[in-house]
Amino acid sequence: QKEVEQNSGPLSVPEGAIASLNCTYSDRGSQSFFWYRQYSGKSPELIMFIYSNGDKEDGRFTAQLNKASQYVSLLIRDSQPSDSATYLCAVTGGFKTIFGAGTRLFVKA
Amino acid sequence: DAGVTQSPTHLIKTRGQQVTLRCSPISGHKSVSWYQQVLGQGPQFIFQYYEKEERGRGNFPDRFSARQFPNYSSELNVNALLLGDSALYLCASSINTGNSGNTIYFGEGSWLTVV
Numbered sequence A: 001q002k003e004v005e006q007n008s009g010p011l012s013v014p015e016g017a018i019a020s021l022n023c024t025y026s027d028r029g030s031q032s033f034f035w036y037r038q039y040s041g042k043s044p045e046l047i048m049f050i051y052s053n054g055d056k057e058d059g060r061f062t063a064q065l066n067k068a069s070q071y072v073s074l075l076i077r078d079s080q081p082s083d084s085a086t087y088l089c090a091v092t093g094g095f096k097t098i099f100g101a102g103t104r105l106f107v108k109a
Numbered sequence B: 001d002a003g004v005t006q007s008p009t010h011l012i013k014t015r016g017q018q019v020t021l022r023c024s025p026i027s028g029h030k031s032v033s034w035y036q037q038v039l040g041q042g043p044q045f046i047f048q049y050y051e052k053e054e055r056g057r058g059n060f061p062d063r064f065s066a067r068q069f070p071n072y073s074s075e076l077n078v079n080a081l082l083l084g085d086s087a088l089y090l091c092a093s094s095i096n097t098g099n100s101g102n103t104i105y106f107g108e109g110s111w112l113t114v115v
Helices: none
Strands: A004-005 A011-014 A019-023 A033-040 A045-050 A053-057 A059-065 A070-076 A085-093 A095-097 A103-108 B005-007 B010-013 B018-026 B031-037 B045-049 B052-058 B064-068 B074-078 B087-094 B112-115
Touching: A004 B010, A019 A103, A033 A059, A033 A070, A033 A095, A045 A053, A045 A059, A045 A070, A053 B005, A053 B064, A070 B031, A085 B010, A095 B010, A095 B045, A103 B031, B018 B031, B018 B112, B031 B052, B031 B074, B045 B074, B074 B087
Parallel strands: A011 A103, B010 B112
Antiparallel strands: A004 A019, A019 A070, A033 A045, A033 A085, A053 A059, A059 A070, A085 A095, A085 A103, B005 B018, B018 B074, B031 B045, B031 B087, B045 B052, B064 B074, B087 B112
């Protein structure tokens, strides 16, 4: 079982729609959870982090964490073509941050 | 303030050679991590250093080594290069390794091609 699992996609949504990205993790002791965005040929850039169960909103982005279900999600409202990228879920436990393989998102104009 | 800086940005090496990649963390950050990312996969954890000590190591062979200097900069060394070592090598820094301040920020990466 992979430590952090994501649907590889691609996930295709029309412009203006809500994109929903999901992630599960295996280590129940994980304490910090992150979403990164990576454009083709570029390095990952941090979008959001979440530490506590529930929702955390930042502009058009909402991260959701459910530790009991070992589940993290990212909602992108009013999706724009510029949101088209690979979204990486990352989980920290101990001294390392582990990444999922990423979900490719396409936003169609 | 400058972000995480890495050098070189691109390099080509021959099988069997050795390579050294360099990283300077964000000012004030004491922890540096190294990741390998091959096409179509997420970053794979190689090492984490904090206060010049190795704090974590991923599932990579002993050909991979790293160190952190007193100014918190870091080097990643890979010996006896294989074709499969071709990848984007990412350096990331964080303030510390605790539950608060462990958010990692990436540099632009070093693209290594082994031929």
